[in-house]
Amino acid sequence: MAKTIAERADVVPLLGEVFREYGFDGASLAVIGERTGLGKGSLYHFFPGGKEEMAAAVLQEIEAWFEAEVYRPLREAPDPRAAIDGMIGAVDDYFRSGQRICLVGAFALDNVRDRFATAVKGYFAEWRAALASALERAGSAPDIARVLSEETVIAIQGALVLSRALDDTTVFSRSLETTRKRLAEATNPAAP
Amino acid sequence: MAKTIAERADVVPLLGEVFREYGFDGASLAVIGERTGLGKGSLYHFFPGGKEEMAAAVLQEIEAWFEAEVYRPLREAPDPRAAIDGMIGAVDDYFRSGQRICLVGAFALDNVRDRFATAVKGYFAEWRAALASALERAGSAPDIARVLSEETVIAIQGALVLSRALDDTTVFSRSLETTRKRLAEATNPAAP
DNA sequence: GTCTATAAAGCGATAGAC
């Protein structure tokens, strides 16, 4: 529990949780300082650009995580069907079965969207493209793969919204399971 | 263009658009005053509870609109299939083919969710229940109706998120059309 | 009912000691 000399990389995940919980505007430097255990001096030492740079760092970390754990396997793993199944598992873990919101999706609906438009757009565009790639490699026709990948991303984001709105994580679990089956059927030569 | 003596009812829709555009935290009284053309004195005259009361009024108006235009027809219209088709049209109009976000969904992901939890929950719960009712009346089995209504609300919310994130309204249109077909198939005795 | 003036608090950001 060495309190001394924090590293920027250690702070970013904490920032992510604060932004998730309070939103960008709601995450005041007071709250951020409380949750990270750092004073304003330290925070501005790591992030000279202030809150905007903090949020950008969080988005970059999220992007990197999804690239390594989701997008790349979807694009490159030898078994695309296993990669798709892995994606479902990763999503379920990452969003804690619906208890954790998608910060990128929340930003998309927020007034800060324009400020982080590139990162937000990239996150979803890459996700959709990587999943479409996996579906094609698993045997789906290109147009089917395109539609199905888009519907999958939509279903995940919508399930996070509804799950949180109704305060019911079973909504997310149910939706994700339906999505999993739909993807499995589309990549399985055997009919339902 | 009578500028004098505004009515509370005239102000609420304007407030809705401001909250959509700026979010709850981002909608400062300065911006609200600008967009409504009212000074702080007038705003606090209509809404003694300040921003919180303004947002509550907006949510109530949204709820009333959906109750009259969507939920009640789904529950009570003589032809449930026509009501479901009407819902799709109403949703497409209301969200301007994806250009307009769902304020209730945005609140669900925001830090203000807890403050408006009852309204947010009610909005989605009623939507899901009303659609399930229409599906049942149109011949769907109860469990199918329950699942399909939930998936429909999820798809609409997810499509709004993705459409806005990618800045591409065709995402919303495409998703809504797919949803329409899925609902039609589920209520049509003839196979696809 | 509408306005301006003002209060009181909180905000992001900076400066400088250590």
Added chain:
DNA sequence: GTCTATCGCTTTATAGAC
């Protein structure tokens, strides 16, 4: 690298004139 003190600005909300 971390802290505290402080600046300047914006915020919500109120008071009181008209």
